[in-house]
Amino acid sequence: MKFSTEELIEGIQSGNKRLIAKAITLVESKKAEHRQQAEELLKKIMPLTGNSIRVGVTGVPGAGKSTFIENFGRLAISDGKKVAVLAIDPSSAINKGSILGDKTRMEELAREENAFIRPSPSSGFLGGVANTTFETMMICEAAGYDYILIETVGVGQSEVLVADITDVFLFLKIIGGGDELQGIKRGIMEMVDVIFINKVEEDNLNKAKNTRLELKRALDFIPPKEKNWKVPVLLGSALHSEGLEEVYTTIDQFISLKKKTGSFEAVRTRQAEKRFDYWVQEYILSVMKKSNSVEEAYIQHKKNASAMISNPSTEAKLFVERFLSKDQD
Numbered sequence: 001m002k003f004s005t006e007e008l009i010e011g012i013q014s015g016n017k018r019l020i021a022k023a024i025t026l027v028e029s030k031k032a033e034h035r036q037q038a039e040e041l042l043k044k045i046m047p048l049t050g051n052s053i054r055v056g057v058t059g060v061p062g063a064g065k066s067t068f069i070e071n072f073g074r075l076a077i078s079d080g081k082k083v084a085v086l087a088i089d090p091s092s093a094i095n096k097g098s099i100l101g102d103k104t105r106m107e108e109l110a111r112e113e114n115a116f117i118r119p120s121p122s123s124g125f126l127g128g129v130a131n132t133t134f135e136t137m138m139i140c141e142a143a144g145y146d147y148i149l150i151e152t153v154g155v156g157q158s159e160v161l162v163a164d165i166t167d168v169f170l171f172l173k174i175i176g177g178g179d180e181l182q183g184i185k186r187g188i189m190e191m192v193d194v195i196f197i198n199k200v201e202e203d204n205l206n207k208a209k210n211t212r213l214e215l216k217r218a219l220d221f222i223p224p225k226e227k228n229w230k231v232p233v234l235l236g237s238a239l240h241s242e243g244l245e246e247v248y249t250t251i252d253q254f255i256s257l258k259k260k261t262g263s264f265e266a267v268r269t270r271q272a273e274k275r276f277d278y279w280v281q282e283y284i285l286s287v288m289k290k291s292n293s294v295e296e297a298y299i300q301h302k303k304n305a306s307a308m309i310s311n312p313s314t315e316a317k318l319f320v321e322r323f324l325s326k327d328q329d
Contacts, residue, residue, distance in 0.1 A: 005040050012143045017116055020143050027135045048142035056162035058152045059172030064198045065151050068238035070106040075244050076147050082114040084145035134165045134275050163191040164274055168251050170194045175207050189222050194250055195233045208235050288323055297322055
């Protein structure tokens with residue numbers, strides 16, 4: 001059943017989860033008629049957005065991201081908050097759909113009245129986030145969710161793109177063998193706001209404390225991302241809800257500091273500008289492909305790049321210059 005923009009907006013504002021999901025599906029669609037309605041919807045809900053705390057949760061597979069999000073979400077709900085979870089699943093190479101099914105991994109949170117869980121396929125989009133995750137957040141904010149938790153695929157460039165659309169970047173670490181810092185990119189350490197060492201039990205507590213010490217030493221060599229904020233390294237067990245209250249309080253303190261210094265709005269402004277740049281590129285490419293002659297040129301230059309007849313960046317430059325010269329003619 002097709003819903004009008006007004007019906008969707010009314011459903012979003014009333015917290016109707018079915019209509020919220022329909023609105024997100026509309027925004028995710030690549031069909032031209034859906035894109036037009038999606039743009040209209042997003043434009044009308046903008047005054048209702050901006051009031052949530054956006055938290056990116058990343059970490060290697062097996063770090064316990066889903067368990068952390070489920071129990072952190074339940075903690076926030078017990079404090080009177082509404083929580084939306086955008087779980088970005090790796091896409092099936094065949095049908096581009098989600099293959100992990102986060103609702104089945106967050107059963108208890110899914111049953112909460114004040115929780116909304118949306119598994120979204122990354123659809124091959126680089127960076128461990130879906131290309132419409134930012135717009136999906138707008139819908140959740142308009143629906144009155146206080147916390148929006150984004151669980152990433154946890155591979156590739158996810159750290160960069162999650163940091164680009166959230167207020168807090170939370171990195172989950174687990175204790176492994178050998179060098180505890182091995183495999184942690186400097187890039188993650190430069191972007192992180194809070195570190196939570198997960199799966200800490202009595203038998204590995206000393207090892208966890210040593211890991212915390214190593215991480216703190218490593219952080220001392222990295223310029224602070226936020227002035228007057230020393231990245232905390234917290235210990236706990238998401239499975240047993242140990243240490244989550246400290247994470248909850250720490251996030252609140254971090255957001256308060258950002259708002260006090262003015263960086264909260266400044267960062268969100270930069271994030272919106274990056275989304276503008278992203279969509280400019282998307283729409284330019286879309287317009288290019290609508291012209292038969294331009295599409296032919298696009299296919300030819302792409303073929304030259306894939307066959308390594310010339311450098312891909314050179315082929316891209318030649319194609320764009322060819323398109324612009326046609327446009328000027």
